[in-house]
Amino acid sequence: EAGVTQSPRYAVLQEGQAVSFWCDPISGHDTLYWYQQPRDQGPQLLVYFRDEAVIDNSQLPSDRFSAVRPKGTNSTLKIQSAKQGDTATYLCASSFTNQDTQYFGPGTRLLVL
């Protein structure tokens, strides 16, 4: 069974540029999570979906960050006008509803210069 895949693996931007991250969860997993992991920190939840619906986006900087999962499968996280403080690894994870284990992708490492 294929795991969670993410692309790109790395991104380098100048401040003010936009970037999109893509996540393909494990087939059949209805719940999808996006986390931000700054260097030497634990992951911090940004947003998560059940099917196509956003369940919690309270930690998503809404003025510059957006996330969609239009068909309840793949998801895209977009940063408009990136800032140096956005430098981090962005992790995607998926799970079945009512199951405890989240399966993580390899992450996208973002560097904003």
Place this chain on the structure above:
Amino acid sequence: GQQVQQSPASLVLQEGENAELQCNFSSTATRLQWFYQHPGGRLVSLFYNPSGTKHTGRLTSTTVTNERRGSLHISSSQTTDSGTYFCAIDRDTNAYKVIFGKGTHLHVLP
């Protein structure tokens, strides 16, 4: 304040030594989980342990929910155990909103 606190922040062992990683949480948790992250690698779930003790190989997870603490014991450490261990809690029974600690960085020397 920080909801999940892990200690120590970092730990260096000689191969064969045991390690005890601690996790304390400041709010009521419905679940406690331990994750492992190899440098540059993805997060892997080690244990989901809401209470009591669980074993997998050389790893033992103990959670005392009413004292808001958990621990991860690694016996007979190996160099391949090196990496970062995260404790995470889940406070919402319906939402699976997981909150991570800052991790314990473990380095096992040959």
